[in-house]
Amino acid sequence: MEKQNNQEYLTAIQAAFGADVLAHEEAFGMLNVELTPARIHDAIAWLQQHQDLSVNYLTNIAGIHYPDAAGREFAVVYQLHSWKNNLRLRIKGYLPKENLHIATITDLFAGANWMERETYDFFGIIFDGHPDLRRILNMDDMDYFPMRKEYVLEDATREDKDDRFFGRNNNEL
Amino acid sequence: MSQDLKDVIQAADPANVATINFGPTHPSTHGIFQNILKVDGEKIISSEQTVGYIHRAFEKLAERRPYNQITPITDRLNYCSSPINNIGWEMTVEKLIGVDIPKRVQYMRVIIMELARIADHLICNSVIGVDAGALTSFFYPFSEREKIYELYEELSGARLTTNMGRIGGFERDFTPVFHQKLKSFLKTFPKAFEEFDSMLARNRIFMDRTKGAGPISAERALSYSFSGPNLRAAGVDYDVRAMNPYSSYEDFDFIIPVGVNGDTYDRFMVRQEEIRQSLRIITQAYNNLPEGDYKADLPDFYLPAKSDVYNNMEALIYHFKIVMGETELPVGEVYHAVEGGNGELGYYLISDGGRTPYRLQFRRPCFIYYQAYPEMIKGLPISDAVLTLSSINVIAGELDA
Numbered sequence: 001m002e003k004q005n006n007q008e009y010l011t012a013i014q015a016a017f018g019a020d021v022l023a024h025e026e027a028f029g030m031l032n033v034e035l036t037p038a039r040i041h042d043a044i045a046w047l048q049q050h051q052d053l054s055v056n057y058l059t060n061i062a063g064i065h066y067p068d069a070a071g072r073e074f075a076v077v078y079q080l081h082s083w084k085n086n087l088r089l090r091i092k093g094y095l096p097k098e099n100l101h102i103a104t105i106t107d108l109f110a111g112a113n114w115m116e117r118e119t120y121d122f123f124g125i126i127f128d129g130h131p132d133l134r135r136i137l138n139m140d141d142m143d144y145f146p147m148r149k150e151y152v153l154e155d156a157t158r159e160d161k162d163d164r165f166f167g168r169n170n171n172e173l
Numbered sequence: 174m175s176q177d178l179k180d181v182i183q184a185a186d187p188a189n190v191a192t193i194n195f196g197p198t199h200p201s202t203h204g205i206f207q208n209i210l211k212v213d214g215e216k217i218i219s220s221e222q223t224v225g226y227i228h229r230a231f232e233k234l235a236e237r238r239p240y241n242q243i244t245p246i247t248d249r250l251n252y253c254s255s256p257i258n259n260i261g262w263e264m265t266v267e268k269l270i271g272v273d274i275p276k277r278v279q280y281m282r283v284i285i286m287e288l289a290r291i292a293d294h295l296i297c298n299s300v301i302g303v304d305a306g307a308l309t310s311f312f313y314p315f316s317e318r319e320k321i322y323e324l325y326e327e328l329s330g331a332r333l334t335t336n337m338g339r340i341g342g343f344e345r346d347f348t349p350v351f352h353q354k355l356k357s358f359l360k361t362f363p364k365a366f367e368e369f370d371s372m373l374a375r376n377r378i379f380m381d382r383t384k385g386a387g388p389i390s391a392e393r394a395l396s397y398s399f400s401g402p403n404l405r406a407a408g409v410d411y412d413v414r415a416m417n418p419y420s421s422y423e424d425f426d427f428i429i430p431v432g433v434n435g436d437t438y439d440r441f442m443v444r445q446e447e448i449r450q451s452l453r454i455i456t457q458a459y460n461n462l463p464e465g466d467y468k469a470d471l472p473d474f475y476l477p478a479k480s481d482v483y484n485n486m487e488a489l490i491y492h493f494k495i496v497m498g499e500t501e502l503p504v505g506e507v508y509h510a511v512e513g514g515n516g517e518l519g520y521y522l523i524s525d526g527g528r529t530p531y532r533l534q535f536r537r538p539c540f541i542y543y544q545a546y547p548e549m550i551k552g553l554p555i556s557d558a559v560l561t562l563s564s565i566n567v568i569a570g571e572l573d574a
Contacts, residue, residue, distance in 0.1 A: 027505055027506045027507070028268060028269075028505060028506070028507045028508075030506075030507075030508060032506070056395065057395065057398060057411075058398050059398070059508075059510075059517070059519060059536060060398075060519065060521065060534065060536040060541070062521055062532070062534045064523065064531075064532050065532075077521075079508060079519075079521065079536075083411065083416070086416055086417070088508065090506075090508075109396055109397075109398060110393070110396040110397045110544075110545070111396060111397040111398030111399075111541055111542075111544065111545075113544055114540060114541065114543075114544040115541065118540075122232070136224060136225060137224065137225035137228040137573060137574070138225060138228065139225075146230065146233060147232060147233055
């Protein structure tokens with residue numbers, strides 16, 4: 001059978017998940033699909049079992065913090081790979097900072113265990129149903145989530161290290 | 174797991190179960206990671222891992238570093254094969270900014286990355302020997318690794334944390350000394366390597382110790398997102414170099430060795446064969462090394478030569494703009510993966526147009542497959558757990574980032 005491309009993946013996902021597909025784009029040749037967070041577990045399970053799409057490999061899970069995006073401050077990004085079609089895609093879900101819950105995919109991929117623990121450790125995103133959601137790289141008694149963009153990295157009294165010098169026109173810091 | 178081992182686990186009398194610490198600073202863990210084992214006599218009933226002892230917050234650090242200053246961070250991921258990490262990162266940035274890399278640079282990169290793979294696999298395999306009690310076979314390969322380090326030194330000035338190359342190419346061309354040393358390496362290494370191979374590959378004691386130690390099935394390995402030699406030892410022929418060729422890997426003829434049982438012996442044999450294949454790739458790349466420049470025409474990112482900065486207005490401007498971070502960067506998300514010493518080493522870079530990444534995530538193969546370790550050693554004696562740990566080649570730097 002012919003190898004499927006991004007467009008065919010997108011059409012299939014849209015057909016199956018309709019209104020839950022909130023946005024999509026092709027970034028540097030890789031398909032990005034934003035889904036309703038509550039449906040992501042089902043979508044990944046469906047992609048994994050689908051005969052033609054056959055997404056068999058979980059590459060990684062990443063958290064991202066967008067402090068300025070009201071109602072969608074945190075993103076969880078699943079990078080998946082279909083070896084049959086040699087196609088990589090990203091599934092994204094955006095969570096509001098008040099409700100950082102998303103279903104675990106450890107029942108689909110055993111390797112998601114530590115990836116989710118790392119995302120929890122860095123961003124505080126809670127994966128419901130995870131068998132052992134503890135911090136992994138940081139100390140257990142740490143009381144903050146270090147990868148959130150809330151912390152001033154340099155000495156706050158220094159004036160030569162603010163965002164303007166990193167190419168961002170942000171005068172708030 | 175055999176039936177009698179299963180019986181041992183089920184029959185374990187709570188009174189006989191001992192809890193022991195394997196690590197964090199145990200000579201045979203080859204790094205700082207802790208495993209709390211529950212053992213009944215010699216048999217491991219369960220284990221619990223603690224990682225993160227050398228977590229240095231690379232992903233957070235990277236958010237405040239310009240792109241060219243992130244290369245030294247990548248050195249410290251898998252420090253047994255730093256050049257692969259460096260070049261993988263440079264290729265990620267090049268993908269973001271969209272440059273055509275000259276063929277010569279691509280071939281030079283292939284030569285360096287395959288040398289790094291040889292060094293990485295050589296150390297891993299000789300350490301498996303050490304953990305099985307064969308110390309001699311550990312010392313011999315070091316003189317060969319030394320030659321690879323001299324080649325790094327010739328090209329980058331450093332040996333372990335190489336900071337190899339630049340965005341757009343290399344800092345310098347292959348020097349005459351490099352050519353001479355590489356030629357002599359290609360001539361002498363195969364013989365030395367086969368001597369090393371003959372010490373272990375068909376050694377009765379080594380085979381008895383490593384066969385059946387820490388096996389994993391292809392299904393479980395895939396579910397755990399294994400990659401690299403550990404996945405291939407389980408019989409799955411996934412290799413990023415063949416699946417998504419980068420840096421002209423499609424030009425070279427090489428095979429992807431696979432194992433059958435996914436045990437320590439298969440992992441050893443897969444790495445041995447990969448060293449031979451890497452040599453083939455290096456020979457092909459070196460014999461067909463194209464003429465041309467050792468860097469791309471990329472004035473916005475590649476620092477001009479100092480002599481030009483002093484004498485040429487344009488070069489001075491570019492130098493200033495690069496150092497002061499005034500370069501325009503595209504906005505976007507890229508993922509680029511290379512086949513590292515331990516598997517798919519990926520960089521997920523999110524740029525908001527700033528001088529530093531908005532978010533940079535490293536897909537670190539060690540971190541992902543090390544979580545399968547308790548499953549792999551269940552029911553085995555402690556001595557096999559040691560062998561398994563060294564054969565999956567967990568590098569603390571890559572594990573903890």
